[in-house]
Amino acid sequence: MASVAVVTDSTADIPLGTRTELGISMVPLKVLFGSESYLDNITLQPAEFYERLPKFGGLPTTSQPSPADYLEVFERLLAEGKSIVSIHLSGAMSGTYQSATIARSMLDDDADVTVIDSKSASFGYGQLVVTAAEMARDGASKEAIVAEVRRLRDELKLYFVVGTLEYLQKGGRIGKASAVLGSLLNIKPILSIDKEGVVYPFDKARGQKRAFARIVEVLASDVGGRPVNLTVATTPGHTEGAAELTDMLKRALDVREFKETDIGPVIGAHAGPGTIGLFVFPLRSD
Template sequence: MSEIVLVTDSTADIPSEIRERLGIEMVPLQVLFGEESYLDNVTLSPAQFFEKLKGFGGMPKTSQPSPNDFLAVFQRLIAERKTVISVHLSSAFSGTYQSALIAQSMLEGEGDVTVIDSKSASYGYGMLVVKSAELAKQGASKAEIVAEIARLRREMRLYFLVDTLEYLQRGGRIGKAAALFGTLLNIKPILTIGGDGVIYPVDKVRGQKRAFARIIELIEADFGAGPIDLIAVDTPGDTQAADELIEVLKGKFGVRQFHRSEIGSVVGAHTGPGTVGIFVLPAGSV
């Protein structure tokens, strides 16, 4: 049986040391500050991105990898007689998944490449890639790994808060009136990504403490009193809200496994600084 290699893109926000340890291949998206172009998590770290964002007057843009970017990686791995499982950012947010599919079709049946739409973002799906790479190292088959990705994707719940609605409004995720209304009244929308990979509002409350209390209620409705596995993502240099929410959740639920990662530049370009994301799974999942 050939070795299985996981391929993903930079929006999985997997720390480089973990990617290197598990042999995970990463194809980066691009981030553009005006005429300046950077490779996400290659030539621009999350900390560098949010520092540049402070002094940038406009809205940074992002660009997906081309099919040829994926094709080069797939062909190299096939030449090394590897089996490829390629997992990517929700197709509702980006054409990255589509680029990987096109690259797969360009192989014309050569090699064993499976492309999966995570229907999620950031380290929520990055953790699924990490778990899959660990399973591959343990000798799991492709069918077993693909089935585990589907199970975890089905059971995972995400709730996230943004410090400002400005970035979602600029990116077309919410209307300008809704963004202004939320800002004036200190409304904190609790958002999620649905099973179709699209952002949806779960609830809206006034103030951070009420938002935290509502997230606890939502987790209890999904998982009871626990225990749970918890994955948290936040933005470097602006982690106070994340720190507080994590402590609240650890105190409330029996957190079996805990993982934390920084939101990268591509996801951060659409959510802004101060974003907190909480991914929850049944205990023992990761």
């Protein structure tokens, strides 16, 4: 049995089967449709969320787990004799990481819990969590796991293309006039996340095909011919163009491992349906 336990939150967008197989403990955020509250990826699954989204009319809200939610998980795992590595959504985007940090501070000073700010979102840190859990399963030390997570965090290349500007506008990331004009001109923003974990507009293109071509061009330059691990994340029911982009990336990059996953309700509430996320991890050359 692994001596290191891995904890994360639901915005890592790790499929249930993977979490179960690797023994990953997941603390959910909440999604609220008005007064109705759901646990992300537990009582509200991605497919159900995106089916309900256009019918709601407004913008669902989200809320982070409390420190008590994390404390309960930490105490249970420590009682089982585990060391804990807890990896979370960028602290620049949410108080989720802070909640986990506060929970750590409520434990004894010698409690073996390390909380890591992924400075990323969705499977951009889901892969960090999966790698940590695989290493724990294989008997790696906590120190080796933490070092590899931090290496991967620094190596990650990720880009998002949104299907509609509506949710960026509703969430206050772009103005209404920009959203209307962008929609009329079929502008596709390309978003990324900087080293501090902040979402920023990397570029924009007229139309999806040009946006895809730009992403492929940038990624090919970013990884410099190194073999990569590629994950493509989509919103269920709104996957137009994902297969085309995947094919373009596989032809342009040396893809050694490929995964697909769903963008969950919390990330989807801010990015909207039709969003495609690309997560590229250059592999070690040794």
